[in-house]
Structure formats: C-alpha cells, structure tokens
Amino acid sequence: MYMRDTGEVDMINYLTEQQEVSMFDESGNLNLLNDAVIKAYDVVNQIQEADLAAYGPSNDYIKIGQETGVILQGGWLASMQSKDFPDDSGNWRVAKLPQMIEGKDVAPMSGGSSYYVTKNSENATVAYQFITFALTDLDALQAYMGFMGLLANMEAYETEVAKKQFEYYGNQSILEELNEISKTSVNGYVYPYSTDLANYIQQASYDIQYNGAMLKQRLEKQANDFAQKYGIKVN
Template identity: 35%
Template sequence: MTSHRFTRVLASVLACVTIVGISACGGSNANKGSQGDENKADLVFWGWDSGNSMKRLIDGFESENPGITVKFNATGTASNTQTALSNAIAAGKGAPDVVMLEDPTVTQFAVTGDLVDLSSFGADKEADKFAAGPWGKLQYNSKPYAMPIDSGPEMLFYNKAVFDKAGVDGEKIKTWDDYYEAAKKVRATGAYMTNNSGSAMEYQPFTAQAWQAGARPWKVDGDKITIDMTNDAGMKKYIAFQQKLIDEDLINTQIANWSDEWNRSLNDGSIASLTIGAWMPVNLMNAAPDQKGNWRVTQLPQWNEGDQVSSEDGGSALAITSQSKNQAAAYKFIQYMTLGKGAELMAQTGTFPSLKSIMDSKEFTDPNAESNKKTNEFFGGQNVNEILSEAAKRSVNEFQYLPYNAFAQTEFGDDISPAYNKKESLQEAFANYGKKLAEHGTQQGYDVTNEG
C-alpha cells in the first residue's frame, strides 16, 4: 500500500464523522493495552479544570474506590491536551489512562485505534441516558469511544445594567434583526454589544452560529468533501450579518475570546453580551465578579421569527487510551464522572450536563437548591438552569465538522481575522479560508471540491 493510498483510506474513515447522522465506515479499534484490575490501579488522567473542581471530583472517586488512585495532570487547554496525546501516540508510550477531549476531536483518535471502544464495557447501552447531540458526536462505526461530560446549547448572555442604560430589553430580542437594533443602541452608550476578532478562539462560536443559520460550509461523504464557504445559503446569511456588525462598528473587533482584555471588558461592562455555550455561567462568574447581579441569560435569537432552533457550542468528553494497562479501572472512573456522583457534582459547580436525569431533575432547576443559589444570585435572581435546559431541548439543524477540525480552527484565525481588522471583506476572507481548507484536505488524501 502506498503512503498516498494509506492516507486516502484513513481520510475515508475519518470522513464518516458527523454531528448528526453518524454512519459506519468500517475499521476497528486495536486495544494495545490491557483491561487490568477494575478495583486496583494507579490511573493517570489528562485534562483541563475550568471549574476548579477536579480535586474534589477525584477525592470523591477515590473515597468510593479505595484501591484506585487518580493522578491528574492539568494540560491547560483542549488544544494542549490534543497535542500532548498526539505526541504520546507518535512516541508509542506516555499516553494517560483517561483523557479529556473536545467532542469533535474524539473520532480522529478513535479511527487510528488509539482510543478504546467503550462498548466493550457496556457503554453502548447508556445512549438513552444522554442528550442526543453530545452522545452522537462521540460515536465511530456506531460505537462510543468517549462519554460526554457536558453539552453546550448556544445562548445569549447579556448585561442588563448596560442594556437598561441603552434602553434595550434583552427578553425582547427574539430575532437577529432585534439583536442588530439593540446593538446600535448599546453602541450609542459607548459599550459594544459583543466582541469578535476573527481569531481561532472565535471558531466555535462561528460554527455554532453558522449551524443555527442552516449553513453547510462543508459536506463530508466518505472520502469526498465539498467546501462552500460563500455560496451556501446559510453562510451568505451569516456573512452578511457579521459584515454589517463590522462595518457599523457595533462589535469590538480588537478583543479575542478568553483573553485578559476580554475578561476585563466583561467585568467593566464595555462588552454587553455574548452568544456562547450554556457552560458559560461559571466562567462568567469568575471573569466578571464586579457585575454580579447584572448579567442575564436568554434564548438565542432566531433567523425567522417564531422559530426555536438551537445549536451546540463546544462540549467535552472522557476517553480511554489504547496504551492504558488499566482500562477496566479507567472505565470505572469515567462512569463516576459521567454517570455517577461526579456528573452531579460538576452540574452543581457550573458544568452544563449532558445527562438527561440531571437536566430533568427538580433539584437541577429548583431555584432554592443550594447548588443553584450562587449562580442565580449572579444572574439577578433568574432560574438559570431552567432557561438552559429549555435550550437543550430545542431542535438543531444537520451539521458536520471537518475530519481535520484542529486544522480548521487554527486556519480560521489566520484567514478570518484580517476581515475583522477591515483589511478585506468577510466574504473575501471566507473564500480564502475555503481555499486553504480544500488544499489541506487534498494534501491529506481527500477528494475535495471547493465550490466557493
């Protein structure tokens, strides 16, 4: 088999992955480690700890399982975790037993046999316990290769104090046209409706908002990929709207998500709203403590009045690496974190759950529950989880991620940021982005058509 042919076959396998409607393409997981003793092991766990709750979670697990220890190595970010795992795989050693990954990256490791098929532990029988969106993203060849930690329906978070000053009622923003009119009023006060610098950090909000607009910027069919960044109807809608916000100086194009300046602007009220995933409350509470009582959350604006269409922004999951010699104990840890008390604790500390039993529980939406009081106080007395749960139950359009999602995110920042700096139009930037995505896909062995 030539190297090109190998790449083409691997590309065909990778291209099976879609968020909605995952199809089987063959291939199998080769578990290179061993299951080991489910009650005795020293586990190594890689991931990030945005909620600062990992020590408490691990202590709880170890208390229930005295024969198992868990050493947590904080990798900092999802991107760092993915890179570290890729390096360990290339070296043939050094991978952890359990790894936290962003949902879209799970299958790229599954198809090469570097993650364990969790149906060997009965995980496939747990599907109905999770929301369909997060669960579906973790399947390869109709088998689960990770278990979801959370989910992230896209929401509109806004600073009511700033909106009040601008004469805007956040609860009356039902459509994107409403949002545009509100943005003009907010800008007149000196604040910005939101930020967007076109950086790699804005890639996930881009995919979420384009997804909600019905866009199909890329279509994957076996080893065939069609790129259409500027002619697709949903992309036209998204690009035109964003260009209007840029041209009229209604968004701060100099600040990237997750930067220090972003946190400062959320805390001083100069950024008045965010469209971002339902996992944001705990991050907002940490980033903008001076705005306690001012922030609110509501449903995402719609493109057509009366619609109730959502989309997913982010999401993370736990998987077992094939190098692990403690796979049985590792799965026990994953069960605790995604199906057991660990999942409940994460929900209590601000992680938006993917587990239906938590979302549907009275405690999760009870405003008098101790776990909700701090969040609800920050959000001015709103019943936050009730609003987030409503979003999680809304319909979603069909959408796919590219099988080289990591490249797509990095390239997004390189190609799209010039448009937010007004060096070129957003349409020109997306056309160039599509060209780069198509070139990379071809280099990886895919049969790529770029339609614009």
Template identity: 30%
Template structure:
C-alpha cells in the same frame, strides 16, 4: 481561534450526525480493527464487558487523567472514596489547545499519554481517525446511550464505535448586561435584526461601549453558521465536502457583515484579561455563547454579579426557534493505556455516575445527561449571580432546539488555528466576511488534500 490556555470549553462536534442515532451500536463493534485485542473475550457480550469493568474496579490500579475541568479534582476524590483500590493522578492540562498538543505529542512519541483524557467534541475526529482512542463498545457502553442527549451521544460515536462519553454541552444563549440595557433603553433582541438595531443604538449613545464583541473566533463563527442552517462541512469516510458559501453560511455572513463592516464589533480577544474586565465593568453589553458560560461568569467575572441575564439566542426571523451548540467536551480512553478495563471503568463512573455528575454540576457545569437537564432542581435553580433568574430554563430550552445534522471537519482544530489568518483578515479590515470564508475554505481544501482526503467543494 484564540490561543488562550484558559479557554475552558470549545466547540462541539457531531462526528457523523444523524445516521448514528438509533442504529444498533453494539452490532458495529465486532470485527473493527480498532477494538482492543486484550478485551477480545468480552467484545461480543456487553454484559460481560460491563462486569469486567466492575472486576477491574475491585482489583484496583493506577490511572492518569488529563483534564482542564475545574471540578476534576473533586470528582476524582469522590471516585477514590468509592473505589479505594484505584488511584487516579489528575493532571491539569490548562486548556483545550495545550491539552491537544500534549496529547498529540505523547501519542506520536508512543508513550507518556494518559489513560483517560478530556477532548472537546470538535477535536475528537482528529484522534478517532488515526485510531488513537479505544473503542468503548466492548465494555457495554452502548447501554449508556439513553442517559445522554442525542446531540451529545452523536458527538462521541461513529458507525465504527463509541469513542468517548459526553461531559457537558453548550447550547447557545444570549447573555446580556441588564444594567447597560436599562441605562440606554435597549430592548432584549428576539431577532438578529433587533440585535443589530440595538448595537447601532448603543454605539450612537456611547461609542466606548461594545454591544457585540467578536475579534474573529472560529468556534463562534462555526456555531453561528450552524444556527443559520449552514452545513459547510460534510464527511463521508475519506471524502470531505467543504462549502463555506452554502446558503446558511452566507446568511450568517451577510447578517454579521452589517456589524463588522460598520465597525460595530469589539475586537477584545476572548478569554483575555481585557475580556474579563470588559465583561465586569459594563463595556461589553452582550455575549452569544454556550450554556456553560454562567460558570465562567461566576468564577471569572465577579464584578458582573447581579448585572447579567440570559435570554434565548436571537433568531433570523420572528417566531423561529433554532439554536446551535458552542463548546463542550467529552472524556476518552487513549489506546496506549496499559489498563483499558480500569480506564474504561473510571470513565464510565466519571461521566455517568450521579455522584460524579453532582460534583460537576455544583461547580457550575452544564450537563449532557438528560436526567439532569430535566430535573426539577436543575430547571428551578435560581442563580444569585443572574439576579435570581432561572437561567437553566432558558438554556435547557435552547438545548432542545439545536439544529440537526451539523458536522465539524476531521481536522477542525487545525482549521480553527488558521481561521485568523484568513477570516480574521476580514474582521481586521472590517470587510466582507464571505471573502475571508472563501480563503479559509481554500486553505482547508489544500490541507485536506495534503492529508490524503478526497475534498469536494459543493
């Protein structure tokens, strides 16, 4: 995983996929050790919990919110206007990696953590597992479930509680530079075979062009494995199964090997200055990435205006329709908070109140709320940057076909940090990605065992 502090949104996790949807989540709250004691009087009555939040908002107080969402300042300004008694200090943590490091340190130190914090879906388990986050069930948050997509809600809940509220999501799509495609007579690929054929055609025509840029990126690889049907990580309590040679993982690796071993993958690190330049000047022809990318294009790649278009993610065989998520964040309340009710109330407003979501959408964010995903305004939005294309139609369609049952590791951010030590070598040597994936698995198995998990490999 690239260490760029600018990385805005990364990874998506489903803490424990499947089983959590539709189960009575409120029922799970009673008796869990992680329920905050100060709210004990309300823990069995979600209506009372919700009312307590309203009271807290009236009473007011001070909160700190750590985030790297571009619209955070504006959202907080709108919040303070609606609830003048509450003052929220926004701290921009710069990006997911720095944010995680700072949060981890503050939690370790026992003080200095914010009340509310942005956490990527894929990093949630790292904080949920040791009990660093506040269970939001006692405050009536279960009633909010219907507002979010199943994948989003699944990513922030476990059988033990509700740990965060979804902010955005990243269903994957194919972004391509139409100017380059037209110039070299490329057709928009519907399958990965066509994608590879296009890559070869462009390379033959102009070797300085990069059809696909992938220097080795954990977030991208896991999302691609997700689409291919691989489910390499499965957690069940303290037992974790890691199999980076399951059918879907191999399917992805074998397909991507055709580009990697042929030297057709560009090695420009994502989120670097070079990357933004290469996206703007037609060097990079395609990006397969999460649906939040249009916002990044507009703010980071002004030169690409009018050139880029969005198409559905390529499939393994024609007629299929399976996608995956890539990136996405949630906000959570840190257990250290001195004012859990006020923090929860702010969080509830931040990620479920329409006034807040409207500010978020205006900045180019891709929502996790179903009402916004299905609204005519959102679907019909014609993006100037994308030459007037109705980009949200494509991305929302992708959101509906995200493969089910994907899970990340409970230590995904560490796993990602050693991705380039292992799989990165296969990219560097242009050799079989399966070998790199095997070595990534080995190191994760020993890390998991050192962390006290029971790790299985099949």
C-alpha cells in the same frame, strides 16, 4: 460585543449554524461557500459598521465581553464568570441568540467534553468504570450541576438540582434555560480537521475587514486552500 481583532470567527460559525447549516456536511466536505455563510458575514458587517463590536485578542474575550455586557458562549462559561468576576453578581442573565430564520429557534452547536482511556493506560478498567460512574450516577451528575455544569445526560434535568436558581444570574434557573436552548441545536458534523477551519475563516475575515478584500473571492480562496490541504470537496 466582543470580536477578534485578528478576524472574526465565532460569530460566523454561530450565525451560519443558526440557519441550519453546518460548516461540514455528512461526508466531511466544506460548506464555507454556502449562502448561509454569506448572510452571516452580512450580519457581522452590520454590527461592525454600527460600532457595536469591541475588539481584542481571543484570550481576552471573556474580560471584554464582561465589560461590554454581551458574551456569546456555551453553558460552560457560567462557572468561570462567577469565579472570575464576582463583583458582577446579579447583573447577568442567560438567553438564546436572536433568530436568524424568522419563526425558527435554531441554536448553534455548543462544545462538549470527551473522556478517553488510552490503550496503554494503567488501570484502564478502573478508569473506564469511574468515567461511566461520573457520567451516569445521578448523585454525581447533580453535584456537577450544582457548579453550573451543563450535562449531556438528559436524565439529570429531571432532578430538583436542574431547577436550582443561581444568584449570579439574578436567581435565574440557568440549567433549565440552557437545556431548552440545547434542544434546538442544529444537527452538525465535526471532523478531526474541523478546528483548523477557524484559522482559514479568521484569515478571510481579517482580509475582508482590514484589507478591503471582496467577500466571495476571499472565501473561495480560503475554502479551496483548506479543501486541498485535507483532500475534501468544497460544496
């Protein structure tokens, strides 16, 4: 499977969340020193030592994943795969990640798109009405699902389009599969500074993998640096 050559981030997030732990708590404080993060690093280390990881820059992760046969990503990836790698049609399937807690199906948080109408937008009312229509009208939702789009509006999954079989995935009904996976998503918290944490995890991962740094010491440094930058606490 793909991992970043600059230090793994995504697998650490996914495996932590599969243990029902979000990187941030409800108060916005950091959980980077939680035991779940340590366990996530242990699993990643086992994968690396077993030579099951293929490394590369983050913008090549789909290409590398396509070649290795494993891509860990949200449902939005489906439409990109079929468009960018049409020759692999029929060879792929969508499945949930293996359990991190025995007997518990817990999925990581997965993406989401936000639409905004700014205060000074021209025709703001019309723009808002269009967004409302696109996200609530069943015909519009079904049209989006026809392109393998995964929706937050649960009513859409009660339609026939949700059962559509996609040839690229061996005629699997991937929308139904992804919907079932999404139902088990961890309850997590996201803040304006959440995305910046990836840079700190990446640095810790790089130092641990390539420089022989001690896991807990490196995580403590990155956690404290991040918390100081944003004025939050480390749990």
